[in-house]
Amino acid sequence: MSINNTLLVGRPNLGDRGVLLNRINDMLDRRWFSNNGPLVQEFEKSIADFLGVKHVMAMCNATVALEIASRALNLQGEVIVPSYTFIATAHALQWQEITPVFCDMDPATHNIDPAKIERLITPKTTGILGVHVWGRGCDTEAIEKIAVRRHLKVMYDASHGFACSKGGRMLGTFGECEVFSFHATKFLNCFEGGAVVTNNDDLAEKMRLMRNFGFQGFDNVIYLGVNGKMSEVHAAMGLTNLEAVKEIIAVNRRNYEAYRAGLAEVPGISLIYYDPAEKNNYQYVVVEVDHKVCPRNRDEIVEELHKQNIIARKYFWPGCHRMEPYRSLQPNAGLLLKETENISARVIVLPTGQTVEVETVNFICDLIRGFLKI
Ligand SMILES: Cc1ncc(COP(=O)(O)O)c(C=O)c1O
Structure with missing residues (x-):
């Protein structure tokens, strides 16, 4: 497709x-x-x-x-x-x-x-x-x-x-x-x-x-x-x-599961986990790219997706402390924010929601795997 x-x-x-x-x-x-x-x-x-x-x-x-x-x-x-x-x-x-x-953040959550x-x-x-x-x-x-x-x-x-x-x-x-x-x-x-x-x-x-x-x-x-x-x-x-909350969650959850299946075998790419015992809206499909394992780093993958008109995002890179006015007001804040700096350099948020079909999710996963030659 x-x-x-x-x-x-x-x-x-x-x-x-x-x-x-x-x-x-x-x-x-x-x-x-x-x-x-x-x-x-x-x-x-x-x-x-x-x-x-x-x-x-x-x-x-x-x-x-x-x-x-x-x-x-x-x-x-x-x-x-x-x-x-x-x-x-x-x-x-x-x-x-x-x-x-x-x-700083807890990298697990x-x-x-x-x-x-x-x-x-x-x-x-x-x-x-x-x-x-x-x-x-x-x-x-x-x-x-x-x-x-x-x-x-x-x-x-x-x-x-x-x-x-x-x-x-x-x-x-x-x-x-x-x-x-x-x-x-x-x-x-x-x-x-x-x-x-x-x-x-x-x-x-x-x-x-x-x-x-x-x-x-x-x-x-x-x-x-x-x-x-x-x-x-x-x-x-x-x-x-x-009034449409249930249907939107169902669509988001379906897409999340499709991404999970599509990216399951990709080394160095992991989808964040939602505890099934809790309620979640599955609005965010978030992957972490471990550049030590993955053949390409986060920025290269995002750049490739953008070339294909898939506007994935690097939320919340590079962290508030590295944006103005905080970067100037608190120049040493990063010393205590190692996990934030590490995770924000790894995250990609992928498209989901009502306008994204399962075929589209599969297409995005194929594209990522193809780019990584998996
Ligand atoms: C965590 C967080 N806080 C605050 C906001 C600001 O929300 P709003 O755009 O409604 O002002 C957003 C998103 O836009 C957000 O993601």
């Missing part, structure tokens, strides 16, 4: 188009497009029911949601985050003049390594911001033990983790609060969007006000706030895609 169209990591998933268009039509008739409209309220309630959490604050994207959540938690000074994450996790802190202190957190705590540390990378839950138990012992607040960036669990508990129910991304490339997408979820009533109330300029009622502003609201059309998309 030949591939005529470019294959992208993160090409959006889409639920029932007719249902979406009906929702948008109704919205147009109502002429209520933003400011906590009925679709946003329905979306928040549906997400709360799905996750089993008390409060969901839908927002315009996860980056602003992270900023609002960390501000509502009163994080200041220094906050410990993994370097192996999308740059928005670090930027959301730095944007508020909070220093992200980069912690790609998540922040709790054993390396404690040595980074200083008198200025106020919190830990864990990231559930690829929807595989952080070691929440170990993180929260440290936080209790050292009087730190914990929140999570669950941008990858919608419909995923840790120890049988849905991601979204850990820490003081968690943040999801509903960006077009994410498992559940609203075109653009995000949410903070929490079981804490006071925190929820504070964040609801902060996302709406700090307004309480029509004329009274009681906090410094921002415009973090989700609009109705975004909620229409989110509700429609939420």
Whole structure:
């Protein structure tokens, strides 16, 4: 088979188009497009029911949601985050003049390594911001033990983790609060969007006000706030895609298994593992290339795939600490980030989702094997 169209990591998933268009039509008739409209309220309630959490604050994207959540938690000074994450996790802190202190990852999980957190705590540390990378839950138990012992607040960036669990508990129910991304490339997408979820009533109330300029009622502003609201059309998309969650997981899982079979015998290439005892959305097909065993290195494989219009990605290379402004502000951070530097030089994320058929997965696997002459 030949591939005529470019294959992208993160090409959006889409639920029932007719249902979406009906929702948008109704919205147009109502002429209520933003400011906590009925679709946003329905979306928040549906997400709360799905996750089993008390409060969901839908927002315009996860980056602003992270900023609002960390501000509502009163994080200041220094906050410990993994370097192996999308740059928005670090930027959301730095944007508020909070220093992200980069912690190394556990190479077995790609998540922040709790054993390396404690040595980074200083008198200025106020919190830990864990990231559930690829929807595989952080070691929440170990993180929260440290936080209790050292009087730190914990929140999570669950941008990858919608419909995923840790120890049988849905991601979204850990820490003081968690943040999801509903960006077009994410498992559940609203075109653009995000949410903070929490079981804490006071925190929820504070964040609801902060996302709406700090307004309480029509004329009274009681906090410094921002415009973090989700609009109705975004909620229409989110509700429609939420109805398709099961089908999208089934497609992602089918593709994941096809990649697993197709790459099984390739020396030096291993697909990351999802614990079948947990829920996962299988949104990320992630391989590690061991250049000591594999005939070609990661960059050569990615370059070859790009030549064939398969836009595989090197997430999250080279790590936040090697991007600006952190590279200049913290030039020696890499000394404590050996696993991050090692793994981020090995990872390739491959295309999946509704637009990728099993034949396409087989084609990509054949192409990789052919390139490596296996
Ligand atoms: C881990 C992580 N955090 C934060 C974000 C930012 O999300 P958004 O694009 O919704 O602002 C993303 C992805 O875009 C992400 O992957």
